[in-house]
Amino acid sequence: MSQDVLETLCDLVRLPSVNPMGRDLPPEVAWESRVTDYLQERFQQLELPWQRQTVAPGRDNILARLDGDPPREQGGSLLMFQAHQDTVPVDGMTIEPWAAEVRDGRVYGRGACDIKGGLACMLTALAQLAARRPPNRPTVLLACTVDEEYGFSGARKMVELWQPSSRIVPRPPDAAIVAEPTLLDVVVSHKGTARWQILTRGRAAHSSQPDAGSNAIYAMAPVLTALERYARTEVPHLANHPLLGHPTLSVGRIRGGISVNVVPDHCAIELDRRLVPGEDPRAAWQHVCDFLTTELPDLPLVFEEPYQSMPGLDGVRNRELAQRVGRISQACGGPGRPIGVPYGTDAPAFAQTGVPTVVCGPGDIAQAHTVDEWIAIDQLHVGAEFYYRLAAEWQGTI
Numbered sequence: 001m002s003q004d005v006l007e008t009l010c011d012l013v014r015l016p017s018v019n020p021m022g023r024d025l026p027p028e029v030a031w032e033s034r035v036t037d038y039l040q041e042r043f044q045q046l047e048l049p050w051q052r053q054t055v056a057p058g059r060d061n062i063l064a065r066l067d068g069d070p071p072r073e074q075g076g077s078l079l080m081f082q083a084h085q086d087t088v089p090v091d092g093m094t095i096e097p098w099a100a101e102v103r104d105g106r107v108y109g110r111g112a113c114d115i116k117g118g119l120a121c122m123l124t125a126l127a128q129l130a131a132r133r134p135p136n137r138p139t140v141l142l143a144c145t146v147d148e149e150y151g152f153s154g155a156r157k158m159v160e161l162w163q164p165s166s167r168i169v170p171r172p173p174d175a176a177i178v179a180e181p182t183l184l185d186v187v188v189s190h191k192g193t194a195r196w197q198i199l200t201r202g203r204a205a206h207s208s209q210p211d212a213g214s215n216a217i218y219a220m221a222p223v224l225t226a227l228e229r230y231a232r233t234e235v236p237h238l239a240n241h242p243l244l245g246h247p248t249l250s251v252g253r254i255r256g257g258i259s260v261n262v263v264p265d266h267c268a269i270e271l272d273r274r275l276v277p278g279e280d281p282r283a284a285w286q287h288v289c290d291f292l293t294t295e296l297p298d299l300p301l302v303f304e305e306p307y308q309s310m311p312g313l314d315g316v317r318n319r320e321l322a323q324r325v326g327r328i329s330q331a332c333g334g335p336g337r338p339i340g341v342p343y344g345t346d347a348p349a350f351a352q353t354g355v356p357t358v359v360c361g362p363g364d365i366a367q368a369h370t371v372d373e374w375i376a377i378d379q380l381h382v383g384a385e386f387y388y389r390l391a392a393e394w395q396g397t398i
């Protein structure tokens with residue numbers, strides 16, 4: 001098992017699958033199709049039924065199914081393993097992102113930790129389950145989504161498959177395990193996000209006669225001051241969560257003007273609102289709009305709709321699953337503690353449909369998205385064993 005998981009990870013790292021995250025990137029590195037094709041080939045080698053689901057041109061989710069004992073039609077459980085195929089971009093990396101260099105007990109490369117390492121572990125576990133066919137195992141789905149790092153559109157689209165007419169996933173899974181680098185702790189809750197732009201408009205003029213124009217950048221200044229105060233004094237009191245604390249708001253980008261000698265006629269800021277479970281992304285957006293409209297009634301602001309939103313993962317329906325996953329993690333030498341984390345994942349897309357969902361995988365989030373991203377080979381071995389045992393030792397329903 002151990003050799004396979006290392007080779008699989010190196011294969012995956014050598015296939016760039018960068019999420020452009022709103023930018024233009026060369027086709028040699030952008031999008032997930034190389035990874036999708038590789039997964040399809042592996043599923044075909046394992047002789048498992050598989051399905052691609054197009055989310056956007058050139059961007060496909062892919063799923064495979066290993067039937068259980070007893071099969072799901074006779075009351076067997078349906079367990080979903082899920083990992084995303086995309087990675088963040090490679091700007092500023094200090095290592096060769098696609099070389100999959102193995103040294104010092106680590107595999108280096110973009111995605112090695114987040115989350116091609118976890119995907120390699122899930123694929124290896126599936127291959128072992130297919131080879132050994134342990135008795136009383138659940139039907140296992142391996143579901144690989146696109147666009148986790150930016151818009152979560154792959155996970156949102158995937159749940160549309162859970163219909164009686166679907167040949168791969170005729171009903172919702174009984175439980176979902178989302179791979180992210182948690183060092184095999186069990187994430188039961190995490191924050192959600194809402195991101196959007198606010199615009200100010202002005203009137204362009206030559207900068208030698210600024211009074212002839214209307215400066216959109218100046219117009220944004222009171223907006224920023226108000227938002228800074230709002231983030232500090234209002235947002236922390238909007239909600240509270242025992243594991244995650246309070247929500248936050250941050251302005252992360254500002255753009256405006258075309259040249260220093262032109263009075264700018266436009267300015268845009270991007271906001272990042274982190275939600276605690278139970279907060280609705282749209283209500284959070286509306287709250288900011290209402291606040292600014294009240295604070296700055298004379299300023300004609302344009303509030304764009306959120307271009308990304310996903311609620312948090314609440315820990316309500318996943319307690320029993322978390323205990324089960326935690327026990328297997330500990331049996332494999334992991335900590336297996338139920339924890340909350342601030343970052344977002346695909347998990348709420350599944351949890352929102354009522355499927356008990358936790359996030360658990362090998363590798364350390366501290367190495368995700370870094371300039372020298374790596375994962376410890378030890379973590380790969382433990383991760384592959386963990387996912388295998390989770391399915392092989394699954395008992396009864398959840």
Ligand SMILES: [Zn+2]
Binds near residue numbers: 084114115180
């Ligand atoms: Zn990830």
